Amino acid sequence: MGQNSHSPVLMAVWDLSVTVEDLGADAPPITVSVTSDLHIGGVILKLVEKSQVKRDWSDHALWWEQKQQWLLRTAWTLEKCGIQADAGLIFMAQHKSLRLGLPNGLTLRLRACFSGPVFRTVLGICKMLNIRRPEELSLLRPVEEKKKKKDKDLSEELHDLTEVPLTSVSRPCLYNGMPAHFADSLQTEKVYKMLSVSQPAPAPEAIAKLYRPASVVDKAHIHSRWLDSSRSLMQQGVQENDRLWLRFKYYCFHDLEPKYDVVRLTQMYEQARWAILLEDIDCTEEEMLLFGAIQYHINKLSLLEPQTMTSSPAMDDLDSALQGLEVKLDGAESSPQDMLENLTAPELNDYLKIFRPKRLTLKGYKQYWFKFKDASISYYKSKEESLGEPIQQINLKGCEAAPDVNVAGQKFCIKLLIPAPEGMNEVYLRCENEEQYSRWMAACRLASKGKSLADRLFQSEVQSILSFLAMQQTNPNTHTDDSMSINTHSLVSPRYSKKYKVKQLTPRILEAYQNVAQLSLTDALLRFLQIWQALPDFGISFVVVRFKGSRKDEVLGIAPNRLIRIDLGVGDVVKTWRYNNMRQWNVNWDIRQVAIEFDGNVNMAFSCVTADCKIVHEFIGGYIFMSTRSREQSDTLNEELFHKLTGGHEAL
C-alpha cells in the first residue's frame, strides 16, 4: 500500500551483497539484485535461491553488523529499514551455541537465541532446562578467571545440549520423571540429572581458589555484569560459543512448588550455597554451621538414588497400621498380648561411666550399669541389681546432648544438659568406644526430642554419628564408607576453614546436624533456602552510586522490597525507601541519572558509578514487575509489562 501511493515510477535496481555465515568465513559475499521497495523477506528468498544450498533456513535472519541490529521484520522494505548498497549485512542463524555456566558450577553448551531480547533468550533457555519462572533469572558475563595455565581452561567439562530440539510446548510433558526432550539419549538424561540433583561438595581448595568478593564494592562490581534484558545477545557483543552465567537475579521466588520445580529448586540451592561458601553473603558462625550441616545432609541424600519420600504411615491397610503401631508405641509396654510385647521399645544396657561436675558425691567418672528406656536413663550399681530400684533415673526429654569426643584420644563422652526446675543439670557419660558411643548418643538425641529407640530414626542417627566420628579420624583409611566421608571444610566458607581445624569443626556441624537430620531431600533444600532468605543481607544487590548533592560515593542496595542507602566507609544503613511508597522513577538517559519520587514529596536522585544506570533501572523495574505477579495468573507471563517497566527509552 505504501509503495503504491509512494510512486508509480520504477525503482532503480541495485546490488546488495550479503555474507552468508554458514558458507564459512572465507566465502565471498553473495550479491543479489534488489530494489528499495523489496521487503526483507524477499531479500532472504533471493539470497537462499542464489546460494543454491538446500537446507532449512528458517532460523536464519539478516544481521546488520554496522548498525548492530537484526532485520527481523520481514515485511519491511529495504528503504524503510534504511539499507543501502554499502550495508554489510550478514545472513546468519538466530540460534547459536552458547557456553552457559549454571549456578551449580557446571557449564552447558546449548543453543540460545541471539536475536531476541535477552529476556526472551532466558525464557528459551529456562524452558529447555525446565526451570519455571524464568523472569527471575538473567544472564551475566562471568568474572574473568585468572588464566595461569591454558590447558586448565581446556579441561573444563562441557555438557552438550545443542542437539536437544527446542521445544515450543509451554509445559513440557514428563517422561521418566524428566522432560521428554531430555529423555532422548543417555547423555542428555545424564545432563538432566546434573541439573536436578545438587552437586557433591567441592574440595576446600577449590573453594579457596574461586573469586570471593572482599568488600561491598567488589560485590557491586559483579552487578555491572548483567546483560540488558531488552536487547539481544548479538547487540551486546556476545559471540557464538561465548561464556555466560545463568543466575537468579531477582530474589523473590514466586510460587515455588517442589513438585514441578526440581531443577529450579536445585539450582536455587546451588546459588545460595555458593553465595555462602564464597562469602558473597555474610552470616554468623552459628548460621554457617547450620548451613554446613544441611549441605552435608543434602549431599548424603543426593547420593542415594532418588527414592519415594516416605510419608507418615497412612492407616489404610493392615501393614501400615501395624507399622504405625510399632512407631507410635513408645511407652505402652503394659499390654497383655505377646504381639504387643514384641513391639515395645527396645532398650540399651551397658556399663558406662558417669560424672556429675556439681555433685560432690561423685568425684570423677564412676562406673555403673546403665539402662536406657523410654527416653530416660537409669543407672544401677551393677547389672545384677538392675531389676531393683535404680540409683537414679534421668528423664532426657528436652535435654541438650552434646558430644565431648576426641577420637585420637579415644575419649567418647556425651555431655548432657538436663533441664530441671532448678536449672540445667550437667552430666557426662563416658563410653568405651565409638560403637557404644554412637548408640547412646543417638538414643540421647532422640530422647531429647521426646522420641524413643523404637523410632525409625534411631538406626540412621547411629549411622550418621559414626560417619561424623570417622571424619575426625586422623587416618582416613580406616573408614570404608566413602560416601559418608566429607571433609567438613568443604561445607563452610574459607574464613571458617581457616578458623577451625576439621576436628573442631566436625563435632559442631554434627551438633547442628541433629536438627536437620530428619528432613527429606526436598525439605532440606527448602530449609537451606529459608535460612538463606532469613539472613539480614539476603537479596540485596549493591551498586556504587553518587547521590545528587553528595560529594562521595555511596552504595545503593537494591532489595526485593526496598532501596537502601549505605555509607561506603562504615557500612551503616543510612536510609531505606520502600517501593510501596514509590510514586515514580525516571531515568535521564543523557546524564545517566536516576531520579525517584516517593510519597510525601520525598525525592532522590543518583548517578551510577559501578554499573550502567540501565542495570539499576532494570533492577528497580524488575522488582516492581515481580511484585505484580499474583498466584491466580500463575502461568501467564506479562512480557510486555516487564519491558515497559525495565526497557528504558528503547522500549518506548
Add this chain to the structure above:
Amino acid sequence: MDDIDAMFSDLLGEMDLLTQSLGVETLPPEPPSSSSKENNFSMGFADMNVESLNELEENDLDALMADLMADLNDTEEKLAAELGGQKEAEAPHPDLPPASHGLSFYPESSLSTPTSPERGPNTFSAPLADSPAPILSPPTLPQHAKLSMEEIEAQMKADKIKLALEKLKEAKVKKLVVKVVMHDGSSKTLMVDERQTVRDVLDNLFEKTHCDCNVDWSLSETNPELQLERGFEDHENLVDPLSAWTRDSENKVLFQERPDKYEVFKNPQNFYLWKKDKKTIKDMKDRDKELLVEENFCGTSIIVPDLEGVLYLREDGKKSWKQRLFLLRASGIYYVPKGKSKTSRDLVCFVQFDNVNVYYGKEFKNKYKAPTDFCFVLKHPQIQKESQYIKYLCCDDAWTMNLWVTGIRIAKYGKSLYENYKTSMKKAAITTAWTNRTAGTTSIPSTPSPTTKAKASGQANGHAPQPPAEPVAKVGNAPPPPPPMLPTQILPPPPPDPVLPPPPPPQATKKSPPATSVPRQLPSLPTSFPPLPTSMANLPPPPPSLSQDDSSESPPDFLPPPPPTLGFGPGAGSLPPPPPVSFLPPPPPDPAPPPRQSNIGAGAPPPPPPPPSASAGLQSTPSVRRTGPPPPKRTTPPLAAPGGGDFMSELAKAMAKKRGNQ
C-alpha cells in the same frame, strides 16, 4: 484366620479394659506420697484432693464431670463417625440395628464429630468397644454383595486393628485437670488432654464464657516465684508446658486478653519499620500494612524484624546489669563483642531459640535491681526456679521490650504465629457475624440466645452450639464454616453440661480483661480424699453405678447425682434436674438438627456433618454402653473393691453434696 480373629477380639477386649482402667484410674486411695509424674502415664488428676475438690464451684464440678464424660465418649464417637464415614463412602447406611439402642443418644456430640477429624491429633479416636465389627457388618454386607467374604473379613480385621490402635493411643493420652483463672478473677476448671492445643482450649473457653472471642484472648502462664509471665501460643499443646510445673508450684493459667499477642499483624509497621519516623508509622495505610504482613510472613521464608539495640544483661550470678549491643536474627540473639563491628561474622551468639521460651518479667526493678521494669527473660520451659541458666534482659522502655519479645516470638515460631492469627481471625469473624445474626433474628422463637444471655449471669445452659445455628440465615460475613459447627468443633461435648456458661459466645459482650488468676493445674495424683469418704457413706450413687455399668445400656439412671452427665446421655426426657432445662433444647432438637444441618451443608464446605450424625448415631449405639466409660472403672474388679475411692465417684459425691447444701 479364625485364631487371628479370635486373637484380635481378645486383644480388643483387653484394650478395652486397659483403656477404661487407664481412663480414670488413678490408683485408688494410695497415699499422696508418690510424686512420680512420669510413671503415672494416664491422666493426672493430681492434687485432686479434698480441698481442691471442695474448693471447686459447683459449676466447676459439673463442668468437669461433663468434660470427663464427654472426653471419654468423645473419642468413641469420633471413631464411630470415622468408621461410619468410611463405610458410608462405600455405601450409604441403611437403617441399622443401632436404632434400637436408643441412638438418640447424643445428638450434639454426633454433630460435633464430623468436625473433629479436622483436628490433627484427634482424628484417631478411641474405644468403640468390640462392637464395631458386628455393627459394621450388617450394613456392609447388603451393600457390598459384590465384595467377597475375604475382603470383608480383611476389612473387619483392619477395622479392629485400627480400633486397637486407637485404644492404645487413648490409653496413653495424658490428661490434666486445669484450673483457669478468668479475666474477672473467677475460675473455671477444665480437663485438657495432651492432644489439645491452646487453640482448642481457647475455643472451649469461648463456649463457656461470654467473651467476644476476639483475637486477643489468650491463655498465659504465670510463675510467681520467678515473677514471669508468658502467653501461650495457640499452636502449643497446653499439657506440655503445664507438665513442667513443679508439684508445689504456685503457677497459674490465665484466660485474658493480651493485646500484644497479635499486635504484629495488626500494626506490622511498628515492628518492621520501627526505625522510620513516628509520623510515617502512624499514617500507615491499611493496604500498606497488609503488604507488610504479606511481605514478611507470606514469602518462602519468614522475615524477622530487624532489631538491634543496647539492652541491659543481668550478669551471671552477679547482681549487676551490663549494657551490650544486641541484634536479633532469625537464628538467635547475638551481641557485638567489645571493639568489634556489627558485621555478621563478628557477632557472638547469645542465645538460640530452640530450647528456650521468652517470658515477660514482672517488677524486676525490685526483685533484681534491674534498671527498669521492662524486662524479659529467656529460659528453658522446664526451669521453674532461680538458676544461672536463665537469661535476664532489660530494656529502656515498654515499647522496646515489646519489640524484642515479639521479634523473638517471630523468630522462634515463624509461620505458625501467622497461621494462628489467621485462625483466630476467622474464629472472631464468625463469632461476630453470628452474634449480629442472632441479634437480628432474636425474634425467632427457637433462638436460644436471648435466654442464654439472661442466664449467663447465673448458670449457663449447656446447649451451646446447636440452637443458634438454626436461626442463622446464610447472611453472614463468615463465609465458609457453618456457624453451628464451630463451637462444637472445639470440644465435642460442650452441650452436655448444663452448668457450662452460655454456649454461644456471640452474645457475649466484651469482658473487661481484669484477670486475676488463680490457675491451678492439677497434676495427676491419687491423693486420698478424706472428707469424701464420709460423704460417700451416705451416698447411694456409687454403688448403683457399679451394678449398672456393664450390663445396662441406659446410662441415665446410673449416675443419679451428677445431673450433667445425665443430661448428656439419655437425651431430653429423662432428666428431672432443673438446671438442665435451659440445656434441654438440644436434645429435642432431634428433629431440628437435620434441617439445620442440611442448611449448613448447602452453604458450607463441610458436608460431612449430616452424614456423620447419622452414622455416628448408628455407630454410637454400641457406644451407648460405653457412655459410661467412667463408670466401668468402678466396675473393674480391682478398682471396684476400694469402693468409690476413684475419682469419678468422688466427683459425684462432691457434687451431690453441693447440691444438698443448696
